[in-house]
């Protein structure tokens with residue numbers, strides 16, 4: 194059983210924003226329960242590394258817990274540093290992650306919230322109180338929305354908005370959690386609560402706002418957000434949540450692709466249209482935000498970074514090792530290319546699940562967070578837009594592979610149509626730079642192997658099939 198942070202180190206790390214000794218004491222008394230609960234959450238990014246301690250970085254009462262004996266829930270907002278073993282050794286490293294938790298506190302938990310239980314505080318002033326994930330509680334989700342629509346600051350938390358948000362919208366959780374937790378309010382808005390949080394402008398807020406300012410209608414524009422002052426004292430805020438219009442009645446590209454496969458239908462017109470949508474977003478991003486030129490030296494750095502990621506992934510997932518030399522050849526081929534190429538802000542994790550088809554027949558792009566496992570500095574760096582194209586091409590392969598029998602021809606037609614649609618709108622065909630495209634597809638497949646090994650081991654054969662093909666030069 195991992196040990197909790199000592200009371201002394203916990204107290205030292207809690208900053209001046211801490212509203213009450215009681216809240217701090219709750220965290221201390223809950224540490225063993227949280228250490229058990231956290232790794233079981235889908236959004237917990239540090240799976241597979243032992244937890245060694247928890248340090249509350251900031252504790253904010255969004256709704257003060259009712260004194261012992263009273264009724265009614267309290268709402269605590271926590272920023273928690275989770276100390277973990279490094280993959281290479283037993284010492285905690287500077288790579289410890291900070292997570293955002295919203296905890297409900299009640300005397301007893303109603304039956305309908307039982308799946309949200311974190312545990313019962315065993316000591317401190319709230320001993321015997323039940324603590325649970327507040328985002329499953331419609332009442333507390335309503336309290337959070339209320340702060341978002343009408344308050345500017347609570348302790349270290351800062352709330353911002355781009356327009357008026359109506360009161361009284363009923364919340365519901367979105368269902369399956371992914372890298373974050375999303376709530377839908379009144380079928381009108383969706384609030385994404387980021388789980389692993391870092392200082393600095395968050396691309397899922399920054400890019401859609403920049404696109405909206407540019408007049409690009411392919412992306413739902415943020416209407417409100419909340420952030421925290423850096424509890425470690427840095428100048429940059431941590432983005433915590435983003436509220437956007439909810440595209441009611443939309444279906445994501447992944448479901449549509451699987452339905453087409455199940456019905457024996459082609460997905461060519463949809464793929465072509467998706468290519469156009471991607472190009473439009475890229476053109477708007479290039480117009481809205483700085484671009485750079487990747488010269489030979491920078492291209493070499495890019496190829497080197499891809500090789501480094503491959504080496505790290507092969508260490509974590511030994512099944513990759515036999516293919517490493519073949520995969521590295523793709524990065525070497527990129528390094529050997531002579532030409533300079535433009536780089537710009539990109540989506541960074543584009544796949545069929547990130548594109549929503551709305552009832553009026555348009556594709557809308559969501560989730561500009563980038564690949565959640567990569568450092569923010571890397572995710573916000575200008576990159577060749579082909580990177581997103583490669584992500585979508587991999588996604589057609591994923592869809593075809595999850596159909597029995599495997600439909601390689603279906604994926605190939607989608608891939609061609611997507612690139613054609615992209616070329617029509619962007620004025621340049623991504624296939625014109627085969628080394629770049631192959632290197633990015635390889636890099637993405639390596640990422641997917643690591644992602645699936647950590648989150649969905651049953652899916653591992655899907656990217657491994659691509660690894661086999663790409664390593665053989667296909």
Ligand SMILES: Nc1ncnc2c1ncn2[C@@H]1O[C@H](COP(=O)(O)OP(=O)(O)O)[C@@H](O)[C@H]1O
Pocket residue numbers: 367370371372373374375383385413437438439440441443445546547549559560562
């Ligand atoms: N604006 C929106 N309208 C409708 N559904 C949305 C919207 N934004 C996100 N979703 C739904 O929420 C899911 C999760 O959102 P996403 O931003 O991808 O979160 P995560 O980072 O947790 O993967 C998406 O797969 C999509 O089904």
Ligand SMILES: O=P(O)(O)O[C@H]1O[C@H](CO)[C@@H](O[C@H]2O[C@H](CO)[C@@H](O)[C@H](O)[C@H]2O)[C@H](O)[C@H]1O
Pocket residue numbers: 371372447542544545546560563564565584587588589591592641644
């Ligand atoms: O949606 P997220 O931003 O959380 O992205 C992560 O999870 C995705 C899976 O949900 C994962 O995508 C991979 O699986 C998809 C099918 O479920 C497939 O369409 C994608 O092409 C494939 O990469 C994504 O890589 C990961 O970052």
